[in-house]
Amino acid sequence: MISFRRTTCFIMVLFLLLLGSSCREGSDQNKQEVVLYCSVDQVFAKTVVAEFEKQTGIKVLALYDTEDSKTVGLVRKIEAESKRPIADVFWSSEVFYTIRLAREGMLACFESEATRDWPEYLTDEAGRWYGFALRGRVIAYSTERVTAAEAPKSLEDLLDVKWKGRLVMAKPTAGTTGGDVASWFVHYGDERAREILEGLKANEIRLVDGNSTAVRMVATGQADVCLTDTDDVYAGQRNGWPIARNFLDQGGAGVLAIPNTAAIIKGAPHRRQGRQLMDYLLSEQVERMLAQSDSHNAPIHESLAAEFEQYFIPRPLEVDYGKVAEVLTDAIATAREILQ
Numbered sequence: 001m002i003s004f005r006r007t008t009c010f011i012m013v014l015f016l017l018l019l020g021s022s023c024r025e026g027s028d029q030n031k032q033e034v035v036l037y038c039s040v041d042q043v044f045a046k047t048v049v050a051e052f053e054k055q056t057g058i059k060v061l062a063l064y065d066t067e068d069s070k071t072v073g074l075v076r077k078i079e080a081e082s083k084r085p086i087a088d089v090f091w092s093s094e095v096f097y098t099i100r101l102a103r104e105g106m107l108a109c110f111e112s113e114a115t116r117d118w119p120e121y122l123t124d125e126a127g128r129w130y131g132f133a134l135r136g137r138v139i140a141y142s143t144e145r146v147t148a149a150e151a152p153k154s155l156e157d158l159l160d161v162k163w164k165g166r167l168v169m170a171k172p173t174a175g176t177t178g179g180d181v182a183s184w185f186v187h188y189g190d191e192r193a194r195e196i197l198e199g200l201k202a203n204e205i206r207l208v209d210g211n212s213t214a215v216r217m218v219a220t221g222q223a224d225v226c227l228t229d230t231d232d233v234y235a236g237q238r239n240g241w242p243i244a245r246n247f248l249d250q251g252g253a254g255v256l257a258i259p260n261t262a263a264i265i266k267g268a269p270h271r272r273q274g275r276q277l278m279d280y281l282l283s284e285q286v287e288r289m290l291a292q293s294d295s296h297n298a299p300i301h302e303s304l305a306a307e308f309e310q311y312f313i314p315r316p317l318e319v320d321y322g323k324v325a326e327v328l329t330d331a332i333a334t335a336r337e338i339l340q
Contacts, residue, residue, distance in 0.1 A: 034273035036062045037078065037087040039071040039175075040260060041231070044293050045091065051289070052280050058273050063087070071097050071175060078106055078265060085267045088274035091260065091281060095131055096179040098261040099325035102128040108266040114279045119300060121321070122259055130282055131259030131321075133290045133297035135229045136313040137180050138245040138255075140215050140236070145224050152225060154249040155184070159199035166224040167205040168214045172335040175211055176229055176258050180248075182324045182331035183256050187317065193331070197338040207339060219243050229258065230313075231295035238294045247314060254317035260290075260297065 038045050042064045049060045065074050075097045078087060090107070092098050101107050107128040115123070115130060122131030139158070141151045152158050158167060170177040184193040206223065208214050214226035215233060219241035233245040247255040262281040268274045280286060287299035291308040298311045305312070 032057060032273075033059045033061055034089065034270045034277050035087045035268075036060050036089050036091060036277065037074045037265075038062055038091045039065040039074050040091055040093045041295065044231075044290065044295050047293070048281075048286055048289055051285075052277060055280075056276060058276065060277070072173065075101060079104070082106055082266075085265045085269065087265045088268040088270045089277050089281070090263050090265060092262075093135075093260060094176050094179055094258050095129075095261050095321050096182065096325045096328050098129045098263055099124070099322055100328070102126075102263070103325075106266055107263045108268065110264050110275070110278055112275065112279050114282045118282075122300065124322075129261050129263040130278075131261050132282060132300050133260040133287050134257045134300065134313060134316075135176075135231050135259075135295070135297055136255050136257050136316075137176070137248040138228060138230055138233060139225060139248050140218055140228050140233050140243050140245045141225045142218050142221070142223075143242045143244050145221070148244065151244070151246055153246045154251070155196060156251065158225070158227075159196065159203065161203065163225060164203045167200065167203055167226065168208055168217050168223040169200075169205055169227040170211050170214055171207045171209065172332045172339070174209060177211070177227070178328060178332045178335075179258065179324060180227070180256055181335045182328045183317070183319050184250070185327050185331045185334075186319055186323045187250050187253065194334065194338070197335055201338050205339065215241075215243060230311075231297065234296045235294050249315075250317055254315035255313055256319065257298075257313045257316040259300075 049062055053060055065071060071092055071094055078090060078101060102124060109127050111127050115127060118130055123129060139152050172178045172181050184196060208217065211228040211232045215228050215236045217223045218226050219236055227248060233243060236243050249255060262278055264274050264278055284301045284303060287301055287304055290297040291299050291304065291311055296311045298313055299308055
């Protein structure tokens, strides 16, 4: 019995020592890790992430979203983990859900040398998120079946009966489409926005899983025109697809510009590393990388303006992103009700 007790005691002590050693090793390893939730297309984001790892020696544990649940899936995960956050930084391909997370108290305030003099419309008063690397909403069309002269140039043009049965767009629950539709309600007002949705329904617009799918359908002859973002058109043209685009003008007032956003999760377990990653994402270097990539995001840093002038968005729509975020849920519900 004595031998058994001694043996048992020895095993327990050894276990605790090993556990303590393991915890210390894990802690040391965590000091060189940061967890990133990212809804930017992985093909573009992974190059940015790899460069950060190379420069800092910090390992990025990245979780990416899927095309059909773009952004929304990661937002739901952040909300579900709010009491015990796993992620340190959220890099989103849009702004509206980021604003909602900030208002729900899910994001931490962040300030650094990198954020000094940041454009007011690309952050909030508490510095809980920052926008950069813009994309624009566009109308993509087939160059084989639609001439440049007849291609629609505005949201109103899409309501012409000649486009009946020829239109496609992503579901309003997918990616930037929901924010785009919500911006109609803010810009035009509820009544006119509903009329536009009814007009698209009358023209038999089809809904698909994402922007890239919509562009592919135009390229392969399954549709003639679609609503999408600039990066999806650039990607299709890189592939040699017969597509072109016009910026999606809203009633002559301009084009919805959609920024990437970066934010630190409130209660992030690797705060120091998260701050390093934030500074990096908001840097000129990252904007240059995204502008040079096939997504060709338009940079906001003035120092890059001349270098990437060809990717800038003409006449960005003057719309309050916060107001769009407020009506997002109701706008999506209305769009689903009318279009499906």
